[in-house]
Structure formats: C-alpha cells, structure tokens
Amino acid sequence: MPGFKKRFCGLRRHWLELYLLLLIAEKPSYGYELSTKLKDFGIIISGTGQMGNLYRILSQLEVKGFVKTDWDTQESGPARKIYIITDSGLLFLRDAMDSVIEMEKTTEKFIKRYKELNKKT
Amino acid sequence: MPGFKKRFCGLRRHWLELYLLLLIAEKPSYGYELSTKLKDFGIIISGTGQMGNLYRILSQLEVKGFVKTDWDTQESGPARKIYIITDSGLLFLRDAMDSVIEMEKTTEKFIKRYKELNKKT
DNA sequence: TATAATATATGTAAAATACATATATATGAC
DNA sequence: GTCATATATATGTATTTTACATATATTATA
Numbered sequence: 538m539p540g541f542k543k544r545f546c547g548l549r550r551h552w553l554e555l556y557l558l559l560l561i562a563e564k565p566s567y568g569y570e571l572s573t574k575l576k577d578f579g580i581i582i583s584g585t586g587q588m589g590n591l592y593r594i595l596s597q598l599e600v601k602g603f604v605k606t607d608w609d610t611q612e613s614g615p616a617r618k619i620y621i622i623t624d625s626g627l628l629f630l631r632d633a634m635d636s637v638i639e640m641e642k643t644t645e646k647f648i649k650r651y652k653e654l655n656k657k658t
Numbered sequence: 659m660p661g662f663k664k665r666f667c668g669l670r671r672h673w674l675e676l677y678l679l680l681l682i683a684e685k686p687s688y689g690y691e692l693s694t695k696l697k698d699f700g701i702i703i704s705g706t707g708q709m710g711n712l713y714r715i716l717s718q719l720e721v722k723g724f725v726k727t728d729w730d731t732q733e734s735g736p737a738r739k740i741y742i743i744t745d746s747g748l749l750f751l752r753d754a755m756d757s758v759i760e761m762e763k764t765t766e767k768f769i770k771r772y773k774e775l776n777k778k779t
Numbered sequence: 780t781a782t783a784a785t786a787t788a789t790g791t792a793a794a795a796t797a798c799a800t801a802t803a804t805a806t807g808a809c
Numbered sequence: 810g811t812c813a814t815a816t817a818t819a820t821g822t823a824t825t826t827t828a829c830a831t832a833t834a835t836t837a838t839a
Contacts, residue, residue: 549670550826559768562775569786578764586829592788615786615835634772641765643699644758647680651755654683671795690817707798713819736804736817 553594554603555637556580558622558630561604567617568592595620603629674715675724676758677701679743679751682725688738689713716741724750 556578560571572582572591582591595618598604603626609617622630677699681692693703693712703712719725724747730738743751 556768559772559775563771567786568788578768579760584829585831586827588786589788589790589829589831590827592786596788613836614784617786630772634769637765637768637772639700641762641769644762644765647677647699647758648755648762650684651680651751651758654680688817689819705798706800707796709817710798710800710819710821711796713817717819734805735815738817 550594551633551636552578553580553591554598555630555633557595557598557620558603558626561620562622562627562630565607565619565621567609567619568595569617571595571620598626601629602626671715672754672757673699674701674712675719676751676754678716678719678741679724679747682741683743683748683751686728686740686742688730688740689716690738692716692741719747722750723747 556575557571560566560574566574568591572588575582582588595604599606602623604620605623607619607621609619677696678692681687681695687695689712693709696703703709720727723744725741726744728740728742730740
C-alpha cells in the first residue's frame with residue numbers, strides 16, 4: 538500500500554538523475570562541482586533555487602541507495618559531501634540506458650520528420 | 659503579475675506537446691488518432707487515464723493558440739474534435755527545434771560516455 | 780570588516796503526473 | 810433487443826515535481 542507508486546513520471550528529473558549518476562560513476566564528486574559538470578549535458582544550474590533542487594535530487598539518490606556519501610573536510614572552505622556510486626546505482630544506470638537510446642532515436646526521427654514537413658511547404 | 663510565469667518546466671509535457679504539434683502539422687487529426695500516432699515517437703498511450711491527460715494537453719495547446727479545432731461529425735461513431743495547426747503553433751515548433759537538436763546531441767554524448775566508462779571497468 | 784565565492788540544505792506555492800471516473804455513439808454478438 | 814466492445818471526449822483529484830525564495834556556514838580577498 539505505501540512505498541513507491543511510480544517509476545519514471547517526470548522526464549526532466551529522470552534525465553537529471555541519469556546525468557548525475559554517470560558523472561558520479563566517472564568520478565566521485567560533490568554537489569557544487571556536479572552543478573558545473575552538468576554543463577556537459579546542456580544543463581545550466583543558476584541561482585540558489587536551482588542548486589537547492591539539485592541537492593534534493595542528490596539526497597534522494599542516496600535514499601534510493603544509488604549513491605553513498607562521505608564528508609570531505611580536507612580541502613579549504615566549507616565541507617564537501619562527496620557522492621560515490623553504488624553497485625545498485627550502476628545497475629540502475631545500465632537499465633536506464635534503454636530509455637536514453639530510445640530518446641536518441643526519437644529525437645533523430647523527430648528532426649528528420651520536421652525537415653520533411655518543411656520541404657513540402 | 660498573473661499570466662504565464664514559466665516556460666518549459668516539465669520535459670515530458672514539453673516533448674509530448676512537440677510530438678503532437680508535429681503530427682498535427684503533418685496532418686490535422688483528433689485525439690484518439692493522435693494517441694496511436696504517438697507510437698512513432700515511442701509514446702504508448704494506454705488506459706483511459708492516460709487518454710484523459712492527452713486530451714487535457716491538446717485542449718491546452720488550443721488555449722495557447724498553437725492549434726485550432728473543428729468538429730467532424732461526418733464519420734460514423736462519436737464526433738471527432740479535429741486539431742489543426744496555427745501559424746503560432748508552427749512558429750512555436752520551429753523555435754522548439756533548438757531544444758530537440760540539443761537533446762539529440764546530449765543523448766549521443768551520454769551514450770558515448772557511458773560506453774567509455776564501461777571500457778575502463 | 781565587508782563582500783564575494785564556495786558549499787549544503789529547507790520551505791512552499793504552483794504546476795504536472797498518474798490514474799479513476801464520467802459520458803456518449805456505433806457495431807457486432809447472442 | 811440488449812450486452813459487450815471499440816470508438817471518442819472530458820473532468821476530478823491525490824501525489825509528486827518544479828521553481829524559486831530563503832537559511833546557514835566557511836574561507837579568501839579587498
């Protein structure tokens with residue numbers, strides 16, 4: 538009755554989770570750094586509001602068990618919460634590749650059909 | 659103060675709107691038919707609940723002025739509400755192509771980086 | 780001693796999603 | 810004739826997500 542009712546509802550959230558998991562899988566990292574690395578995938582995090590949402594998504598990845606965390610107090614400045622991928626996270630990422638591949642095919646088809654539409658006009 | 663505060667919040671909704679606008683631009687159509695044509699873009703509409711959401715998105719496309727409608731009572735069976743693209747809708751579609759092209763690039767990059775990640779492991 | 784950059788986190792109104800439900804027409808089965 | 814099914818459109822609403830404001834703390838530098 539309680540627990541998780543839904544799988545992938547919102548896509549934006551879904552993609553953001555995948556981008557973050559890939560970045561973390563490549564190299565353990567922390568929220569502030571990840572926010573800049575997201576540029577690789579065309580995501581610009583601007584303003585504290587958006588940062589806040591990013592932190593919330595990260596903490597939920599932890600709740601789901603896809604990442605674990607470790608505080609880094611070595612560097613100067615405020616402590617950093619380092620996110621490290623788990624086996625469960627890697628598995629989730631692997632399974633999610635299907636949807637990424639489908640999205641690539643879909644966008645490709647969409648662009649092709651849009652061009653065809655404009656040829657006729 | 660009132661009016662539209664946001665642009666593209668949810669991606670899922672955003673994509674669905676674009677798919678529908680392209681399909682309607684290709685050929686005027688109605689909700690029930692569009693629900694089957696969405697398969698072209700990997701979207702499976704199943705159950706009356708999902709159909710209901712589709713109709714709501716269509717009616718909001720009309721509110722935004724991207725489509726206009728016309729009732730078709732010629733065919734047998736229940737009347738069909740035919741959606742026809744407007745100039746405003748075509749303009750919106752054209753402007754949105756940037757985000758489609760970016761999504762294609764992003765997914766391509768994502769797949770490449772995921773493969774590279776697994777090479778090392 | 781400000782101010783800016785770095786770093787994490789919560790509060791919440793508004794919007795989107797998932798799914799149930801309501802309604803109506805036509806066709807074929809029995 | 811009436812029952813089930815396919816066709817067709819639409820609304821109600823609890824839950825979840827989004828957008829953005831706000832809170833808090835550390836270090837560097839001007």
